[in-house]
Amino acid sequence: MARSAVTRDPPGKGASPATPKSRPGQRSAHPKTPRRLKQIEAKRTAMLDAALGLFSRAGLHGTTVEQIAEDAGVSKTNLFYYFASKEEIYVAVLSRLLDEWLAPLRAIEPDADPVVAIGEYIRRKILFSRTQPAASRLFCLEIVQGAPLLKRELETSLKQLVDAKAAMIRGWTAAGKLAPVDPHHLIFAIWATTQHYADFAGQIDALLGTGLDDEAFANAAAENVSRIILEGIRFRPIP
Template sequence: MAGATRPERRRRSDGETRRAAILDAALEIFSTRGLHGASVDEIAERAGLSKTNLLYYFASKEELYVAVLRRVLDIWLDPLEALDAEAEPADAVRRYIRAKLALSRDAPQASRLFCLEIVQGAPLLRAELEGPLRSLVEAKAAVIGGWIARGRIAPVDPHHLIFSIWAITQHYADFAIQVDAITGRGLQDPDFFARTVASTEALILAGLGLRQTDA
């Protein structure tokens, strides 16, 4: 089959750019207004497109919302994919914690939108949670279970370890206003970010019977 012509590649590139712009705008709007509070007109305006153009790429607001949520899941679960059975447990856990906190710092809207969907019962994301998410968590729980079986970490419940890391790291995105109100600081402050990483590592590693080491 002959390769795509230059105009075809250009059209495809333009389409991908517009699609990304729509998803970025939708994340911003959905994360503050939710599905029902957001409007297609507002998202289109934020993306710099007409409503008709937006609906060419996404047939409905609900379809766009699900696409944004799937993109969020890909972003937030990518660090978990990297949890390697052959890695040193302390190094692997520390990398995972740092990556999750970096996402809370750099993509807080993604975390807040995901949290909003879960609090509402995940009506449009249930299949994703029970399918790809569950499969990934089970696979990584098996990695943690292998570390336990080989005596490399203390015997903990692998699922609850993952949940605990999620709860701590995503708190700094979902409750950023509360963190700032109490401390006057947030993860955008490099010193506060470093202290948050160190504190979270110390808590989790101590529970696993592992020693905290320098970054």
């Protein structure tokens, strides 16, 4: 699909705030002082936060610009000063989401103890599902639909990061620090199990009458998912 109408954030800066678009021949009524830039960032963040909540419940086509503006506490005209279209808002929300979603994976370093590092990754993924369930659900919705507006990022930045971490896991296996395991399937398993708690929260509540809002349940989920996965990849010398 064509993406020329969508303003992209600089590489590696998916969550960075951007100043409103300037109009040709128009001089800004407000100088870009630190205070003004902070106000711009806060307003843009409020718009993205409002859009995230709406998109995660109703999707792109079920959400209107008027709803986003109302939830963000701004006028529709003001919203269009920051974003050219509803689709641009949607892509901005997804870009910020992807950057936050990948942060725990980026944090894993090659010189770390693999069992400790992967256990911490699982814990952080459960925490993300607990603190940002709307973001997790929106990401799931976009992927289920074929990722029409996120495919470029998946095929570039996400693939590059996952390939790098897969090579790191292979290195741990070759060094005898992990049991032989296909790194991509390991990563997929972690994603599937940890996001289940946000994406299928209604099912969990129906079965157990609880969910990630309960801190004790969230801790138990992290502990059990970690034990299941880590015991499968922990290196065991052959007798």
